Structure formats: C-alpha cells, structure tokens
Amino acid sequence: MSPRIRLLTVLLFLLSYSRLQAHGSPLDEQLNPGKALDAINMTMVHDVVSPPVAGRYYAYSMLGAYSIVATHNKSLPSPQSFVKSFPPTLRLDTITAKYDYRIAAYYSILETARLLLPSGENLAEEQASFLQTLEKKGVKPSLLAQSVKVGKLASAAVVGFSKTDSYGRLSALKRYTPLKAEGMWYPTPPAYMEAVEPNWKTIRPMIIDSANAFRPAPLTPFSKDTTSAFYQQVKGVYDISKRLTADQLQIAQFWDCNPFAVNTSGHMSIGFKKISPGGHWMNIAALVSKQAKLGFDKTVAVLCVEGLTLMDAFISCWEIKYDTNRIRPETYINRYMDVKWQPILQTPPFPEYTSGHAVISNASAEVLTYLLGDKLAYIDNTEIPFGSGERPFTSFRQAAAEASVSRFYGGIHYIESIDNGNAQGKKIGSFIVAKMRTAGFKPFTTAAAVGYSK
Incomplete structure (x- = not known):
C-alpha cells in the first residue's frame, strides 16, 4: 500500500470514528434504560400494583443492573457500600468470558421484573424483541448469549436478596380490620x-x-x-x-x-x-x-x-x-x-x-x-x-x-x-x-x- 493510499485510509477511518462519536453508537437507543422502565411500568399498570409494592419492585429491578454497571465503572460505588445487608456474593469481576456489560445490565432490569412481578412473564416477549433487535444490528449471538447469562446471574442474586426482606411473610400476618371508632x-x-398493605412497616x-426512623410531627x-x-x-x-x-x-x-x-x-x-x-x-x-x-x-x-x-x-x-x-x-x-x-x-x-x-x-x-x-x-x-x-x-x-x-x-x-x-x-x-x-x-x-x- 502506497503512503498516499495509507494516509487516505487513515483519514477515512478517523472521519468514520468522529461521526460515530458525534451521533452515538447505533446501539445507544436500544440500550436506553428508560425503554426497559416503560415495559415494567405497563406491566405494573396491568397488574394494578399498589404504591408501596411498586416501590419495592422498582428498587430490586434496578439493583441487579446497577451491580453490573458498578463492576465495570469504578467511579460508581458498589451497591454493598450503601444498600443495607446486600450480600457481596455476586462477583462479576471474576467472569472471564467476553460479554457486553450494558446488554447484561439492560437484560437484568427486565429479567428481575419478570421474576418478581405477578404478570412478569409478559416481559419475556420484551426480552426476546430486545435480543432480536441487537442481533439484527450486528451483535454476535455468542456475545449476546454470554451477556444474557451475566444479566441472569445478577437478577438471581437480587431476587435471592429480595426473599429476605419479609415480603413473603405478609400474608401470614394478622388481617387488618377497620375500626368504626370516631376519628379512625x-x-x-x-x-x-x-x-x-397494613403491615408494610415489617419490610x-x-x-x-x-x-420509624423518620416519624413526622x-x-x-x-x-x-x-x-x-x-x-x-x-x-x-x-x-x-x-x-x-x-x-x-x-x-x-x-x-x-x-x-x-x-x-x-x-x-x-x-x-x-x-x-x-x-x-x-x-x-x-x-x-x-x-x-x-x-x-x-x-x-x-x-x-x-x-x-x-x-x-x-x-x-x-x-x-x-x-x-x-x-x-x-x-x-x-x-x-x-x-x-x-x-x-x-x-x-x-x-x-x-x-x-x-x-x-x-x-x-x-x-x-x-x-x-x-x-x-x-x-x-x-x-x-x-x-x-x-x-x-x-x-x-x-x-x-x-x-x-x-x-x-x-x-x-x-x-x-x-x-x-x-x-x-x-x-x-x-x-x-x-x-x-x-x-x-x-x-x-x-x-x-x-x-x-x-x-
């Protein structure tokens, strides 16, 4: 290759790279966490999830994704540093197989919600559509498969953590009976x-x-x-x-x-x-x-x-x-x-x-x-x-x-x-x-x- 052709090749590469930086990765729109949130929102609306229960689902759905992101972005603190009792059992830094942490994190948002929500299985279609779109955009099936595996690992860890917050015991607690007394x-x-959710304080x-740490006047x-x-x-x-x-x-x-x-x-x-x-x-x-x-x-x-x-x-x-x-x-x-x-x-x-x-x-x-x-x-x-x-x-x-x-x-x-x-x-x-x-x-x-x- 002549020096002139080599220089032209380099310039074309730099031009293409600068355009990619200016317009963003073609995967950016597919990897917008807000899209996963939209799917979860609509599932919760379908299920008529009460306000306090919805708050719990949002917390866990995002926690697995954050665990993955924090493993790869050292400017973000680990979830164990601010979430009470969150177990340090998920060691994503030990995984050597190649995967895309953003794909894994996005998938984890949907996967955790799928496992927790009453109609969570409805999100399986959203997950399949997400993966099909990425494959059409050129992401290799092997990379997708490994990213999904990591996303599922993070979700499994978070769902396991969720089972220790007393939510599963609510149905066994004393049923609430309204009082007809004045002022009640x-x-x-x-x-x-x-x-x-009269017993929500037990979560x-x-x-x-x-x-009761922040009781009002x-x-x-x-x-x-x-x-x-x-x-x-x-x-x-x-x-x-x-x-x-x-x-x-x-x-x-x-x-x-x-x-x-x-x-x-x-x-x-x-x-x-x-x-x-x-x-x-x-x-x-x-x-x-x-x-x-x-x-x-x-x-x-x-x-x-x-x-x-x-x-x-x-x-x-x-x-x-x-x-x-x-x-x-x-x-x-x-x-x-x-x-x-x-x-x-x-x-x-x-x-x-x-x-x-x-x-x-x-x-x-x-x-x-x-x-x-x-x-x-x-x-x-x-x-x-x-x-x-x-x-x-x-x-x-x-x-x-x-x-x-x-x-x-x-x-x-x-x-x-x-x-x-x-x-x-x-x-x-x-x-x-x-x-x-x-x-x-x-x-x-x-x-x-x-x-x-x-």
Whole structure:
C-alpha cells in the first residue's frame, strides 16, 4: 500500500470514528434504560400494583443492573457500600468470558421484573424483541448469549436478596380490620376497598435504618367541635373543593396516579388503571437523565437510587399511616358536614396521615437534586398515556411541591398531612443523600454540584 493510499485510509477511518462519536453508537437507543422502565411500568399498570409494592419492585429491578454497571465503572460505588445487608456474593469481576456489560445490565432490569412481578412473564416477549433487535444490528449471538447469562446471574442474586426482606411473610400476618371508632380510617366509596398493605412497616428498608426512623410531627387530635383545629383542617379541604381554579384542578388530575380508580354508573362499576406515584417519579428520573445526556451507566445509577428511595420512603410513610390510622376527609365530611360531598379525586384505600405523595415526592426530589441539580427545567410527559397531558417544571423540588399540594386540591388530604409529609420526605431524602456521599456517589452534572446546598 502506497503512503498516499495509507494516509487516505487513515483519514477515512478517523472521519468514520468522529461521526460515530458525534451521533452515538447505533446501539445507544436500544440500550436506553428508560425503554426497559416503560415495559415494567405497563406491566405494573396491568397488574394494578399498589404504591408501596411498586416501590419495592422498582428498587430490586434496578439493583441487579446497577451491580453490573458498578463492576465495570469504578467511579460508581458498589451497591454493598450503601444498600443495607446486600450480600457481596455476586462477583462479576471474576467472569472471564467476553460479554457486553450494558446488554447484561439492560437484560437484568427486565429479567428481575419478570421474576418478581405477578404478570412478569409478559416481559419475556420484551426480552426476546430486545435480543432480536441487537442481533439484527450486528451483535454476535455468542456475545449476546454470554451477556444474557451475566444479566441472569445478577437478577438471581437480587431476587435471592429480595426473599429476605419479609415480603413473603405478609400474608401470614394478622388481617387488618377497620375500626368504626370516631376519628379512625374506614373504607371509602365507591368501591370500599380494603386497606392496602397494613403491615408494610415489617419490610426491611434498603438504606434507612428502620421504618420509624423518620416519624413526622404529631398530628392534630380528632374533634367534631367546629371551633377546633381539626375541624378547621377539614373545612380547609371542603372550602378549596368549592373554588378550585382551572390550574388547581389540572394539578390534582395530573398527579392523581391512582393504580385503580373505580367509577360507578347505576349498577355498573368501571375500573381505570394508571401509573403509581412511584412509577411517575421513576419516569421523571428517566426522562431527565436522557435530557441531561447522562449515558447508560449514570442513568442506571439514577434509576437504581430513585427506586431504593421510593421503597424506603413508602416503608416510612406506611408505618405512620397505620400507627395513626386517621380518618379521611371524605369520611369526616360525609358524616358531620355534607353527606353529598365528594372529593375531586377518588380517596385511596388506606389511612390519611401522612400524605404518601408528599413523602415520596420530597424524598425523590432531594435525591434527584443531589445527582442532577436544582435548576434543571424539564417537561413531564408521564401522564400522557393516562389522559392528563404534560406539565413543565423548573426543578425537582418544584415538582415535589406541586405533587404534594395536589392531594389537598383533590380533596383526599388535610394540609397538615401534606406539610408534615413534606418535612418527613425531605429528611428521608437528605439521609439517603448523606449515605450516598459517604459511599462515594458524586453529583452527575455540574449543575448538581452547584445546586444541592444541603
């Protein structure tokens, strides 16, 4: 080969390489963790997974993938450094056969969900489609097979870990019986569903120390006295429902996130399925990670930490809910103020204090703010498939504040439960951020390094 031809060959190679760098790998879109999350979300919607259970599924589904990524990216701390009791039995660094860790991690997200979710087998088709697409794009079958093997190893380890968190013992615990005493929670219309996960406080947390480590301020005592502080709390819910602005109504509907709402027409009942509150925040984490161009490794890390945060925040919130067992606004108003009154949103089937939206949204906002920044504008399109459009936000904390107050506008929470739930969630989020810092998690964007002030 002449020097001139050799030089031309080198220039063509460099040009092709630069184009590949500029436009990204042809596999990048297939290896977007948000696509795997979408498949899991739709499976959970199909299964009508309750909010706390959904948080648990998200945590484990992402943990196996993160284990694989952290093995190959030494800038990320090992899961054992911040997840309580996570066993160091999965030694991916000892595997010598060639595999693509991104393919293995992506596959692990789907595989863990397949093994855990009630209708998880529906994800097998998603897995097959994923592998077929990669093979069509030129990935060798031998590399795919070894990557799948590694993904399954990680999933098996995480599923084994999940079996030690007491979830399997819930069905053997004492059945919950609602109390008809004044001030106590009781099933609400139209479906009068039984209480959701009354023993959830027995689940082992992932990062926080215990279910009761972040108890909120004491609630206002129940009273029927029209001059009492509690009556004023109820009246606040009743009054705002009579004068909601168009934007307040939209906010309530956008953050509804009711996995199974029941509408009645005569003798007919119609169920409507939606994404859970945790699923909404997982989608926010995915879409902002993509907007910030974090890349595969950091996106998996963000989704993993968000999933862990949701699981722990629900455990903390559910502990106080069933300890206080407080009456919902709908029950109080129908009994003592207005028998025909109905909230804008359907009342969820569990006690009122504190607001789950307030707790998990603020915990999520603190963690995501630390990783991605405080001033990161984005458009939340999570609810488009469920008929509520999209909303713009300038920060995660702004979104958390709106998600929290949406429950007041919707008529299902007193403002006290929202305010104290906000404080509870922020404390949980700050605790998790402190654990992340100790483990070696650093902010993923320059904006995050500047924006997180705590």
